[in-house]
Amino acid sequence: MPLIQASNISKSFLAPKGKTVDAVNDVSLHVEQGEILGLLGPNGAGKTTFLRILGTLISPTSGECHLNGKCMAEDPESARRDIGFLSGNTKLYGRLTVREMMRYFGRLYQLDEPYIAQRTDELAQLLDMTEFVDRRCETLSTGQTQKASIARVILHDPKLLILDEPTLGLDIMTARTIMDFIDSARDRGHSIIFSTHYMTEAELLCDRIALMHKGCIMMTDTQEGIYSATGTSNLQAAFLSMVDEAAETSA
């Protein structure tokens, strides 16, 4: 049984003048235990909306998601206990220290106080944060902020990590921190779904890749599978070839 299974997910938004916009259109995906699934697509492809649905931040217009076989819509709060959600947009509370922030999120996940304290110390060691764990988040450098964000995401040891463009706007060194973290998280048994429009990141990390365009999944397969299906040798070429094919079909 896959860890998470999304079936026929669609999401429409109301646009001005009574029009509707289909941000996600009949998307089905699954992620296995200990697997990294990359969600690739240009800006406006619907990646963020889809990942927000998986993270139960918003509800789908139609379709269902199951986590560990349980329908997430029935008890989204409980589903969120098994999910760590991080996006390029998610920030930290500047006026709290890293430790205070960890305590705050630990309480929101209803973890025991001693466990929160112990886990914070563990993560501070693991992510090399001991120097700044008692500093306010507003004083941290970009790299330190990313480390603190990662610590926040894995504080409650979630089974599934949803990472929405986690390296967006980061310099190479900081982006590498995130990439290393994703790689090590898989080794620790976490399942990960992450979106990006940097093809090289996906090539380096992903077990399987889903190509998304205009709210639809065009293909989900391993890198090799995608290359052989499209007759290309890299993801960028594969993606462009699929977009062209889709345009021809619709024409």
Added chain:
Amino acid sequence: MNFMIARTIYFKEMLDTFRDKRTMITMLGIPIILYPALFIIMIQMAMIQESKLDEQVSKVALLGPVSEMVRTELEKTEQVEFQNDIEQPEEALKNGDLDALVQFESDFGEQVNQDGSGKITILYDQTEPSSREAEGRLYKAFKGINETLLNQRLSDNNLPETFADPLKVKDENIATASKSSGTILGAILPLIMVVMLSLGAFYPAVDITAGEKERGTFETLLSTPATKLEIVTGKFLAVFTLSLLTGFLNLASMSITFYFQLSQLVNLKTAIPDGEQLVAISAISVVGIAIVIIPLAFFISAIMMSVSVLARSFKEAQNYVSPLFIFILLPVAATSFPGIELTATTQFIPLTNIALLFRDLITGDVQIQYFFTVFLCTCIYALMSLVLATWMFQREEVILSEDKGLPLTLDRRAFTPSDTPTAGTAMGIFAVVMLLLFYIAGYVQGQNVYTGLLITLYLLIALPVIGILKYVKVNLKTALNLKRFTPLAAVGVIVASFSWVFINIQLGLWQNEVLPMPPDLTEAFEKIFEATNVPLLVLIFVMAVSPSICEELLFRGAITSGLRNLFSPKVTIIIVGILFGLFHLSIYRFALTGLTGIILTYYVVRSGSIYLAMIGHFINNIVAILFEKEIMPSSFIQYLEGIKIEENGFPLPIMAAAIVAFIVGIVIFEKSLTKPKTDT
């Protein structure tokens, strides 16, 4: 809802706010340090100016023929110096070289000597304080001279002093100094209070909603197991606390400043009788103000939050909230118009009512009925604004908005079908119905009581309930608890309801001893039943059948099923009971209707059928009609007259029988709910 999570969010928001220098300076620093400082400087400057004027010698020139006697008397005036060698006196007055000119008419001396009126004109510059002071001194001096001359004339003619005063009019102000100052304070304090509460709520409301969106932490928070209700509760309580805190701190700082500084200024001008305080508000009034401030702060905080959550940045939120200040202050400022009093109409106007109540509380001139209604109305408005804030937080397009413009829609397509309304929708329906009652029901019932009641019940209660539920795509059958019931359950409810009527009457009599209903209210109530031209069946339809359908659809239908989504059965029963009590809009009916509401809600929560509550409600009302119209066996009427029920209540055996019957009814009802065991 998990209150521990809401509490965690609350404490985090408080800590976050206390660490935000910008918010702290604006919220606490400016009002606490700057306003009193400005006030002190202003008062001190006024006092310095006042004493400067007192010490200043007024320069005055006399023009025209002045008699020696008048000149001698005038020269005795203190702080006035007469200058006779000014070449162009009128120019000098304009330039400020002179403070006033006294112009004597050419025949002044003759007129004074021959029992006529010597005409004098004092020329001064109204815009110059020193000139005004000189005019005052001269006027006082001439008044004295006038009296001397008059007395001289009377004595020359052997007339008594009273000759010139056929009438001796004396006015006496019975208001104490504290009441007089209370009236002034009553005009200023509500405005200051609302401004302070709004300022207190403004920055936290903006910071923890739009500010959080701008900083990108909202998405982080939404990804945790905290529900939106827990988030909005935690955040709202923080805004509410900070609003109250700022309000009280400012009130305290203003009061101290006002008391010490203003009393200094007033003491210069007015003599306060011994043993009397300048500002004396009774302890009861202070408690009253404190009680009403709580829902007021609640109301303002929720409005501020509802508006600022629409914005995506701190700056944008400021743009939305700033005009809101005008809408908040306008109804408060309107109370300073002459003739605006707390009346049957103004008691319902949001903010205006509370400002008027504050004024009455300060002057110690408040009526308990108005206090209750204003408190109730403010609670309802507060609740409505909280429902609005909660609703906003439930909307994805508001919380995760990335597009420009107000991300809000009431478009029906945005609602997903459901079996029961959310607690927010249920409370929203309650608020809408209460508003319709406030603004329309009074008017239509005033035109014709029976037609008005029917319009109220069907068009202002039942129709909005069904209309709103349909609009938000809620299944009416499940939402209104339209479920069949067993005959045994009905028997239980009928027995319990009949006996409850007796218990209710007895409780009413006891309540009347503690809180007697004013005679005019009792009369108004009895008048409805006394109309002889209305057939009994019509009366029953209007007063018993219709309320038991329409009011039940609202309370035991929409509100009960909505609140059950949020609260346990017990808590739901109590809250719906309280709301039902409040709905009757009278402190004298609150407790009894509340208790009846609790019992009716209990029937529905336990059985899932609204029809049982309708039966109970109908019995309650029809027995009341039969009692009032005295449609009972004559022996029973004679019995009631014999025991003097209104004075003594029911005898103990009857009460005991009623309580036993009530318990039996409830037992039968409960018995009907247990599923029969099936043989296997």
